[in-house]
Amino acid sequence: MAYVTITKDLTEVKDKVAFGLTRRQIICFFLGGLLGAGGYFLTRHALGNDAALLLLIALAAPFMLLGLYEKNGQPLEKILKNIIRVRFLAPAVRPYQTNNRLAALERQERYEKEVKQLVSIPNKTTNDKRRGLGTSYHSPRNQALPRRQKAGGKGRKAGEAGRQNCPHRPADHSL
Numbered sequence: 001m002a003y004v005t006i007t008k009d010l011t012e013v014k015d016k017v018a019f020g021l022t023r024r025q026i027i028c029f030f031l032g033g034l035l036g037a038g039g040y041f042l043t044r045h046a047l048g049n050d051a052a053l054l055l056l057i058a059l060a061a062p063f064m065l066l067g068l069y070e071k072n073g074q075p076l077e078k079i080l081k082n083i084i085r086v087r088f089l090a091p092a093v094r095p096y097q098t099n100n101r102l103a104a105l106e107r108q109e110r111y112e113k114e115v116k117q118l119v120s121i122p123n124k125t126t127n128d129k130r131r132g133l134g135t136s137y138h139s140p141r142n143q144a145l146p147r148r149q150k151a152g153g154k155g156r157k158a159g160e161a162g163r164q165n166c167p168h169r170p171a172d173h174s175l
Helices: 023-047 049-068 076-089 101-119 160-164
Strands: none
């Protein structure tokens, strides 16, 4: 009784264009033949027939290999690209690092405690506990700038109110 074999994995089925070859194989064979034959006819008088034939094989072989070789459904150029990326471009040592949210919260809490401790250091000149890090309370250079008012209030542009009352900045209304 006659039977027909059917492949179970349909991803392995490829369209055959001509002579049982795929379009990729035909293109690679054509390029290899064109380069090999061109190299042969250009060099057979200078190198001799034997050397020109070896040159033809050397020029056509990579194209034939690109057209025929395939592993795990990947053509040769993808395999070579992956090998180059893994061997030469990627770092050899890849340390295991995680981004743990609990650890990030613990670091944030530790930083907040450190800032709170730095701010609670008393002022060295006046022993005033309201200002931290030894800054002088009365020095206009260390005072914080007043908050800017939003635009729309009493016909002022945004930021004008903060500039008028600032003791250490000259009033500049050119903006």
